Amino acid sequence: MTDEFSLIGKYFIYDDEGRLSVPNGDDCAVFGCPPGTETAVTTDSLVEGVHFFRDTSPGSLGIKAAEVNLSDLAAMGAEPFCIFLSLVLPSPDESFIIPFAEALRSDLSRRNAFLAGGNMSRGPLSITVTALGRLPLGTAVRRVGAAEGDIIAATGTLGAAALAVEDTMSGKVTVDRPSWEEARRRLERPEARIEEGIALRGLAHSMLDISDGISSDISHLLRCGLGAVINLEQLPFSPALSALPEERKIDLAVAGGGDYELLLTMSEESFREAIKIPVLQRTGLTQIGRITGSGKAEYLLRGVPREVPDGWNHFRH
Amino acid sequence: MTDEFSLIGKYFIYDDEGRLSVPNGDDCAVFGCPPGTETAVTTDSLVEGVHFFRDTSPGSLGIKAAEVNLSDLAAMGAEPFCIFLSLVLPSPDESFIIPFAEALRSDLSRRNAFLAGGNMSRGPLSITVTALGRLPLGTAVRRVGAAEGDIIAATGTLGAAALAVEDTMSGKVTVDRPSWEEARRRLERPEARIEEGIALRGLAHSMLDISDGISSDISHLLRCGLGAVINLEQLPFSPALSALPEERKIDLAVAGGGDYELLLTMSEESFREAIKIPVLQRTGLTQIGRITGSGKAEYLLRGVPREVPDGWNHFRH
Numbered sequence: 001m002t003d004e005f006s007l008i009g010k011y012f013i014y015d016d017e018g019r020l021s022v023p024n025g026d027d028c029a030v031f032g033c034p035p036g037t038e039t040a041v042t043t044d045s046l047v048e049g050v051h052f053f054r055d056t057s058p059g060s061l062g063i064k065a066a067e068v069n070l071s072d073l074a075a076m077g078a079e080p081f082c083i084f085l086s087l088v089l090p091s092p093d094e095s096f097i098i099p100f101a102e103a104l105r106s107d108l109s110r111r112n113a114f115l116a117g118g119n120m121s122r123g124p125l126s127i128t129v130t131a132l133g134r135l136p137l138g139t140a141v142r143r144v145g146a147a148e149g150d151i152i153a154a155t156g157t158l159g160a161a162a163l164a165v166e167d168t169m170s171g172k173v174t175v176d177r178p179s180w181e182e183a184r185r186r187l188e189r190p191e192a193r194i195e196e197g198i199a200l201r202g203l204a205h206s207m208l209d210i211s212d213g214i215s216s217d218i219s220h221l222l223r224c225g226l227g228a229v230i231n232l233e234q235l236p237f238s239p240a241l242s243a244l245p246e247e248r249k250i251d252l253a254v255a256g257g258g259d260y261e262l263l264l265t266m267s268e269e270s271f272r273e274a275i276k277i278p279v280l281q282r283t284g285l286t287q288i289g290r291i292t293g294s295g296k297a298e299y300l301l302r303g304v305p306r307e308v309p310d311g312w313n314h315f316r317h
Numbered sequence: 318m319t320d321e322f323s324l325i326g327k328y329f330i331y332d333d334e335g336r337l338s339v340p341n342g343d344d345c346a347v348f349g350c351p352p353g354t355e356t357a358v359t360t361d362s363l364v365e366g367v368h369f370f371r372d373t374s375p376g377s378l379g380i381k382a383a384e385v386n387l388s389d390l391a392a393m394g395a396e397p398f399c400i401f402l403s404l405v406l407p408s409p410d411e412s413f414i415i416p417f418a419e420a421l422r423s424d425l426s427r428r429n430a431f432l433a434g435g436n437m438s439r440g441p442l443s444i445t446v447t448a449l450g451r452l453p454l455g456t457a458v459r460r461v462g463a464a465e466g467d468i469i470a471a472t473g474t475l476g477a478a479a480l481a482v483e484d485t486m487s488g489k490v491t492v493d494r495p496s497w498e499e500a501r502r503r504l505e506r507p508e509a510r511i512e513e514g515i516a517l518r519g520l521a522h523s524m525l526d527i528s529d530g531i532s533s534d535i536s537h538l539l540r541c542g543l544g545a546v547i548n549l550e551q552l553p554f555s556p557a558l559s560a561l562p563e564e565r566k567i568d569l570a571v572a573g574g575g576d577y578e579l580l581l582t583m584s585e586e587s588f589r590e591a592i593k594i595p596v597l598q599r600t601g602l603t604q605i606g607r608i609t610g611s612g613k614a615e616y617l618l619r620g621v622p623r624e625v626p627d628g629w630n631h632f633r634h
Contacts, residue, residue: 033350
């Protein structure tokens with residue numbers, strides 16, 4: 001009979017290559033911390049119907065559960081070490097568990113990380129991951145640290161994941177097939193900007209990952225009277241949006257979450273240095289605005305103020 | 318309007334007394350690891366209707382969510398450091414959140430631990446905690462390590478939480494009022510055996526916390542052909558069971574989970590030493606059997622073999 005222990009043993013416990021002093025399968029995983037490093041920890045849940053559509057494949061969920069957490073590590077400039085998984089499932093359905101576990105394992109392996117522990121229980125489908133990363137002592141890039149005059153920049157491209165959410169919810173696909181596939185891929189298989197985050201250590205003054213949309217997340221960078229001007233025409237729009245009207249492109253790119261790009265502030269000098277770094281050239285690093293002393297975020301389209309929608313926030317939708 | 322950020326800021330972010338180098342509220346919490354120590358990490362979920370009854374008070378849930386995880390730290394001999402919380406709630410109901418958060422905070426504070434990060438989302442009620450503890454390098458008490466001839470011992474008393482589950486489910490309370498209150502208290506406010514676990518470092522050969530019942534959990538200590546004899550009349554029955562028939566007392570104490578006592582093996586010499594330690598005298602440490610070479614767990618009642626029910630295991634109930 002399929003039970004919790006045999007499922008865990010079969011699909012979720014594997015060799016950690018000596019990185020744990022007490023491996024997965026005991027009451028706790030135990031490990032040391034290399035001298036001169038610190039540990040960064042974050043946790044995030046994916047709940048069916050809230051963070052993913054019911055028809056999302058188990059493989060995509062395995063990847064997404066890992067990557068949305070690795071994205072928080074990326075936003076500190078940390079390197080992934082290991083994750084812990086709490087899987088709540090209506091039933092011990094191997095047609096879910098096998099592709100989920102395989103996709104998770106292969107995604108973590110690509111990130112040089114591994115599953116160090118977890119648990120499984122019965123209940124409405126939800127997936128909680130706690131991710132641990134490491135970084136050299138004192139190098140964490142925090143949310144606080146922006147200075148007036150800083151350039152505001154974003155990695156990669158924006159708006160594709162939000163397009164996938166909107167069109168799926170309305171039941172009407174508004175772009176051509178390749179754009180739609182790109183949009184769904186960005187939504188279902190987000191890619192944490194790990195190498196980009198590491199490259200930005202020592203250059204970015206402040207940083208976070210855009211999970212709820214710039215218009216919601218920017219507020220986390222603006223403390224102590226700081227403000228921001230975002231130039232909407234400078235946003236790095238996803239190619240998946242290219243055929244859409246400008247107004248919709250802007251709304252998706254500024255208020256849509258789910259792309260898991262990094263939003264950061266840095267001096268002009270650091271920005272010039274950063275855009276020469278190969279991984280940032282590959283992914284893209286785009287100036288989208290400036291930190292001001294205004295105490296609020298302002299949005300301009302070719303110099304003219306424009307209202308933008310709020311970003312995603314649980315318990316408001 | 319009540320939203321996720323203001324709720325988190327109001328009830329879940331508080332002073333960590335300098336124990337984090339990047340505090341709660343950033344993308345990750347960041348901290349160093351004192352030289353000569355290792356970190357122990359565990360995660361566990363509480364799902365409504367599976368791990369707790371619908372009428373459990375928010376305060377009890379706050380305590381239980383922490384303690385069931387601290388119990389896994391205790392089972393390694395680790396000292397609590399901090400926890401991460403994922404709270405999935407149907408709605409941002411402050412009449413739930415305030416007592417939950419207050420009870421959690423005060424429980425953690427009593428344990429010299431604190432909430433270092435987390436997230437909140439909409440969905441069917443479930444609570445996932447990841448707990449981090451610390452212990453001196455190389456001192457973790459693992460599940461493996463039992464030796465033939467070891468004494469098997471349990472801390473505290475057994476069966477009260479299982480009594481509360483059984484009688485609540487059957488709708489018929491079978492004990493007097495003080496016993497019933499004690500049983501509910503053990504179920505709803507389990508007490509991780511932290512100090513006991515620390516005291517057992519260097520003495521126990523193997524250890525775990527009894528979450529699913531001895532008859533289920535003992536198998537985790539029996540690797541490589543080891544077996545066990547459990548003398549059922551020696552079980553440290555909870556006082557809440559005292560008026561029950563012996564047969565039922567035994568079933569509750571041997572197969573009932575939820576008391577979160579420690580189950581461990583040690584040499585006779587270490588056992589004699591352990592029972593002199595004040596915290597173990599206070600809590601109780603009872604010999605209940607012996608490790609054998611039989612490859613299986615055997616249960617004897619005054620020398621006569623007796624069948625025992627299986628312990629709790631998700632996906633089998």
